[in-house]
Amino acid sequence: MITMLEATCMELDEKKLQYERIMHALKIEEAVAEVASAGVDESMGDDAVSEEEEADSKAGEEDSDSSE
Incomplete structure (x- = not known):
């Protein structure tokens, strides 16, 4: 047992x-x-910031083109 x-x-x-x-x-x-x-969330945030910066720079270029 x-x-x-x-x-x-x-x-x-x-x-x-x-x-x-x-x-x-x-x-x-x-x-x-x-x-x-x-890591994915952080890179998504980085992408969003990059896209915003790119949009801002394009807007800045368009503003400078129209002022000439």
Whole structure:
């Protein structure tokens, strides 16, 4: 009886370890996804700023062309 309980306990420990590894891997995957999405958000913001600057410079060029 004790031997059977010890074997069951060892199996449960192994399964627990497997689940802990899975959870750890998922946490890493989630963190990587957050960093990647933050990078995309930042680059989108940079693109928006670039587009605004480009529009401003074009507007400035048009203003200087019309003043000549």
